[in-house]
Amino acid sequence: xxxxxxxxxxxxxxxxxxxxxxxxxxxxxxxxxxxxxxxxxxxxxxxxxxxxxxxxxxxxxxxxxxxxxxxxxxxxxxxxxxxxxxxxxxxxxxxxxxxxxxxxxxxxxxxxxxxxxxxxxxxxxxxxxxxxxxxxxxxxxxxxxxxxxxxxxxxxxxxxxxxxxxxxxxxxxxxxxxxxxxxxxxxxxxxxxxxxxxxxxxxxxxxxxxxxxxxxxxxxxxxxxxxxxxxxxxxxxxxxxxxxxxxxxxxxxxxxxxxxxxxxxxxxxxxxxx
Amino acid sequence: xxxxxxxxxxxxxxxxxxxxxxxxxxxxxxxxxxxxxxxxxxxxxxxxxxxxxxxxxxxxxxxxxxxxxxxxxxxxxxxxxxxxxxxxxxxxxxxxxxxxxxxxxxxxxxxxxxxxxxxxxxxxxxxxxxxxxxxxxxxxxxxxxxxxxxxxxxxxxxxxxxxxxxxxxxxxxxxxxxxxxxxxxxxxxxxxxxxxxxxxxxxxxxxxxxxxxxxxxxxxxxxxxxxxxxxxxxxxxxxxxxxxxxxxxxxxxxxxxxxxxxxxxxxxxxxxxxxxxxxxxxxxxxxxxxxxxxxxxxxxxxxxx
Numbered sequence: 001x002x003x004x005x006x007x008x009x010x011x012x013x014x015x016x017x018x019x020x021x022x023x024x025x026x027x028x029x030x031x032x033x034x035x036x037x038x039x040x041x042x043x044x045x046x047x048x049x050x051x052x053x054x055x056x057x058x059x060x061x062x063x064x065x066x067x068x069x070x071x072x073x074x075x076x077x078x079x080x081x082x083x084x085x086x087x088x089x090x091x092x093x094x095x096x097x098x099x100x101x102x103x104x105x106x107x108x109x110x111x112x113x114x115x116x117x118x119x120x121x122x123x124x125x126x127x128x129x130x131x132x133x134x135x136x137x138x139x140x141x142x143x144x145x146x147x148x149x150x151x152x153x154x155x156x157x158x159x160x161x162x163x164x165x166x167x168x169x170x171x172x173x174x175x176x177x178x179x180x181x182x183x184x185x186x187x188x189x190x191x192x193x194x195x196x197x198x199x200x201x202x203x204x205x206x207x208x209x210x211x212x213x214x215x216x217x218x219x220x221x222x223x224x225x226x227x228x229x230x231x232x233x234x235x236x237x238x239x240x241x242x243x244x245x246x247x248x249x250x251x252x253x254x255x256x257x258x259x260x261x262x263x264x265x266x267x268x269x270x271x272x273x274x
Numbered sequence: 275x276x277x278x279x280x281x282x283x284x285x286x287x288x289x290x291x292x293x294x295x296x297x298x299x300x301x302x303x304x305x306x307x308x309x310x311x312x313x314x315x316x317x318x319x320x321x322x323x324x325x326x327x328x329x330x331x332x333x334x335x336x337x338x339x340x341x342x343x344x345x346x347x348x349x350x351x352x353x354x355x356x357x358x359x360x361x362x363x364x365x366x367x368x369x370x371x372x373x374x375x376x377x378x379x380x381x382x383x384x385x386x387x388x389x390x391x392x393x394x395x396x397x398x399x400x401x402x403x404x405x406x407x408x409x410x411x412x413x414x415x416x417x418x419x420x421x422x423x424x425x426x427x428x429x430x431x432x433x434x435x436x437x438x439x440x441x442x443x444x445x446x447x448x449x450x451x452x453x454x455x456x457x458x459x460x461x462x463x464x465x466x467x468x469x470x471x472x473x474x475x476x477x478x479x480x481x482x483x484x485x486x487x488x489x490x491x492x493x494x495x496x497x498x499x500x501x502x503x504x505x506x507x508x509x510x511x512x513x514x515x516x517x518x519x520x521x522x523x524x525x526x527x528x529x530x531x532x533x534x535x536x537x538x539x540x541x542x543x544x545x546x547x548x549x550x551x552x553x554x555x556x557x558x559x560x561x562x563x564x565x566x567x568x569x570x571x572x573x574x575x576x577x578x579x
Contacts, residue, residue, distance in 0.1 A: 027330060147572040263332075273445055
């Protein structure tokens with residue numbers, strides 16, 4: 001077994017589980033019936049992906065996928081904080097969905113070349129499903145950016161609120177140097193973040209929005225000039241401190257609440273079958 | 275043709291087992307009755323999502339988390355299909371949803387009650403979906419053809435829900451003492467509401483929907499079918515059925531409940547949209563609806579360039 005594989009799988013799986021959980025909080029009362037159906041579908045995909053990552057991890061840990069999902073203490077989860085933020089309103093949900101699925105696209109693309117054949121195969125399979133999430137997210141971005149003023153301003157505000165958190169999806173993963181050396185990861189998180197910023201800047205520009213400030217006080221404004229994102233010394237922006245920590249198991253109060261609810265039934269009787 | 279001649283021809287058509295399409299001529303009372311009936315069905319599907327969504331975040335395994343989410347998604351999808359059928363009878367969906375969230379229309383009694391734990395997920399999936407399936411299967415022969423077409427799809431999906439509910443129930447039944455308690459506790463709280471679900475005895479003389487074969491079975495026949503199908507299964511799993519307690523009538527082989535054993539009082543409040551959870555659930559949905567008008571606006575507005 002490789003020591004870097006498990007932390008990598010947990011970071012990937014925890015992102016999917018926690019975001020899938022948040023998405024599923026819309027199930028049954030989303031603001032629009034068609035979107036209720038769509039978000040439930042996306043939620044199931046994400047939770048299914050978490051289950052698949054945990055199934056790979058469980059081969060190296062003496063734990064079942066359910067034990068990994070529900071039987072850990074909050075500090076053992078490695079999801080990025082963006083996944084655990086409360087849903088807030090629909091605009092924030094959509095902004096996060098858009099940021100996350102674009103990040104996911106890049107991350108899975110790089111994992112397709114992983115030296116671990118099971119992980120590489122999984123990445124290819126998931127990427128096919130994620131494509132629909134991306135279409136859905138892009139459709140909404142375009143619709144709101146070009147739609148009535150109220151929706152557009154809500155979107156702009158929500159993008160600003162989620163941006164720094166989204167960059168922290170590419171904070172280093174525990175054991176990353178080792179994972180790169182072993183070829184489990186083909187691209188460093190820092191490099192992926194740089195590509196990510198280029199990619200989302202282009203996408204936003206294509207709908208007439210651009211980021212014209214550093215992420216710590218990111219503001220999205222109408223522009224067709226494609227203003228560049230202000231960059232840090234190494235050519236990429238880093239995430240702001242309060243957006244980071246998730247990859248090291250340092251979470252927010254919101255996560256503690258989510259964890260209480262998500263693991264409630266499981267913790268009552270971990271030996272039971274359900 | 276005079277109105278009376280048209281009405282006679284319509285009644286003859288129905289009596290001969292004929293079907294009605296949205297664009298066909300139909301008496302106003304038929305249109306209004308069918309609209310109200312399907313609107314209530316649609317409302318019930320979407321309100322039915324709320325009790326189950328309350329147990330979804332704590333689903334005990336990854337598999338259950340996904341399958342319960344999928345199940346609720348189906349119910350919302352059914353609402354979508356049914357609202358579309360109802361819309362063709364002349365009432366826009368937004369008006370129906372607005373009437374629902376403002377308490378001006380109705381939904382099934384069982385969705386006015388609280389859920390407490392995973393036993394409720396089992397019970398709703400198995401017995402409430404089971405009860406709904408008995409009713410909906412009978413409606414596949416309804417005289418209103420567009421309704422029968424969506425019901426075919428809905429019933430196929432409800433079959434899967436039933437298996438999902440039965441599967442959860444079987445796990446609880448064969449589990450720990452606490453797990454068995456969960457199902458029994460849910461059964462104790464829900465049984466009377468399930469009996470109410472089918473409604474009081476029908477009056478075929480007065481019930482226009484029965485006369486026009488929009489509904490194909492009386493309430494008491496549907497309840498009987500449910501009892502005969504589910505009571506033996508519940509007892510076989512070793513659970514105890516609370517009041518009104520069914521008994522086996524040896525002569526007919528049917529599981530019966532005496533009319534006088536059914537307390538109809540709790541249903542009265544629900545008919546006025548005043549059940550234990552009615553106000554809270556409607557307020558939640560209304561807040562969601564009111565706060566997100568901009569989402570619906572963005573959905574309907576054409577995308578500019």
